[in-house]
Amino acid sequence: MAGLREGTGVFARWARSLAGGAVILLAGLALLVTGVPAVAAAPGGAAAPRDAMSEVAAMQPGWNLGNSLDATGSDETSWGNPRITPELLDNIRAQGFRSIRIPVTWGHHQGGAPGYTIEPAYLNRVKEVVDxxxxxxFHVMINIHHDSWEWMAAMPSDRSGVLARYNAIWTQLANTFRNHSGKLLFESVNEPQFTNSSGDAQNAELLNELNSSFHRIVRQSGGNNSSRLLVLPTVYTSSDQARLDELTATFSRLNDPNLVATVHYYGYWPFSVNVAGGYRFDATAQQDVTDAFTRVHNTFVAKGIPVILGEYGLLGFDLATGTIQRGEMLKFFEYLGYVTRTKKITTMLWDNGQHFQRTAFRWNDPDFFAQIKSSWTTRSGTASSDQVFSSRSAAVTDKTLTLNLNGTSFSALRHGTTTLTRGTDYTLSGDRLTLKAATISRLSGARAYGTNATLSAHFSAGVPWRIGLVTYDPPILRNTSGTTSGFAIPTEFRGDQIATMEATYDDGSFAGPHDWTSYKEFGRTFAPDYAAGTTKLTSDFFAEVRDGARVTLTFHYWSGTTVRYHVTKSGSSVTGTTA
Incomplete structure (x- = not known):
């Protein structure tokens, strides 16, 4: 990639040498003939260089307008979100976001061969939102989104058909937006993937063909497209080194200074979906963040190629934000923000409507956004947990948390607006914060089950870390019966919360989906319903349970309590008994 950087420097020097004459003449002729200012192009049709690194840096931070124009139904509301309004965008801008990614699925609004014409009303609607x-x-980025798996994935078996349809979309988009501001970016395709390909080599070949065709179509369309920033993904938008190297080869061949690389990141998979015991943001999950963005930085950013993290989040959010325990979730976003900031990667939060309310214009979880916003500029202190559990049936004792200072220093512990007294209400020894039993008892009042008080640990930078004082007793599960399509264990949670569940047969082998681990996936196989007082087992779980074989479930709770329970499937019937 050193050669690409040298080439970029040549283009820059060439452009500067023209500034006093030829560029002015070119611009004047174009304006006279077409009424549109020309954008100078380098020899051979290459784009005149812009400061792509600085422009992408100016896009930080970014937000995704997800599950609207990318919906695969007949309308942008078909996935449950309201129609996009100028007020929504105004309010997103007011949150501090500087760029917006507008995913668009085109195939449901596109005619057949050979023209593959996009419905004018739909194209105009996209243009309206972009404008x-x-x-x-905002800097704005549009793309081809769910088309990637709906019809583009068939490229191994229909190479010419897929390419013709893909080229038709970008030809129409390039012509529609050719004179739009340079703050509009084009992303070639979202999460490219290929069905029944022969493997990595063919995947790379096909994506290179798509990216190269996209690049040629846009650049040759003229206008501001001559130097528009173009965003190219890896296969699957993966940050694996092999995928990064494949995209590097495409960048080298295109030799265009106005290209941007993009990847997505949804965390270390066991943590991201809460499976295989990955319910904590532990050292393994943290190292995965570090490794992913170190690879991306070293491959691209360190060599002068800007990178946009086009989507980030946690996959478990697609089911419910409670799939990942809240404190562990906050630690993930705090650390991801820190690493991407230090690696100079622009980030775009994936939001399909689960985070920012699109008509009320407020965050469903203000602390979640506060943590993300803080990470744009600084680090925040956290702790080993955001909950302190005290059993109601036993005497209250001192409780200790380990602080993760993250380069900050501890400044205060507060209950509401009241600052607690060090040495009396709590002690601090190094990174060990100990809450005194008398303080816990006093603030917990009558000690009803659940969170009785919330403290906040303050640090020299960042946002406070909230600590809930929770009163609990071991949960009680009761015998019941049901079916594989609807089985709910009556559960008295008594203030506790489920962290994870194991499932094993009597011979010790693992039961249910993901039979390589005893720990099952939160939400997809089991889920607590705290309001209803039940623990649900899903049809997906029973679909992979042997008929007639007893399964022992071990529920792990955040207090540290474990409770065992037995279920047996017989056809579509299920019986459940306490262990």
């Missing part, structure tokens, strides 16, 4: 966002001052 609103640009008027708000």
């Amino acid at each position: 609103w966002a640009l008027a708000d001052g």
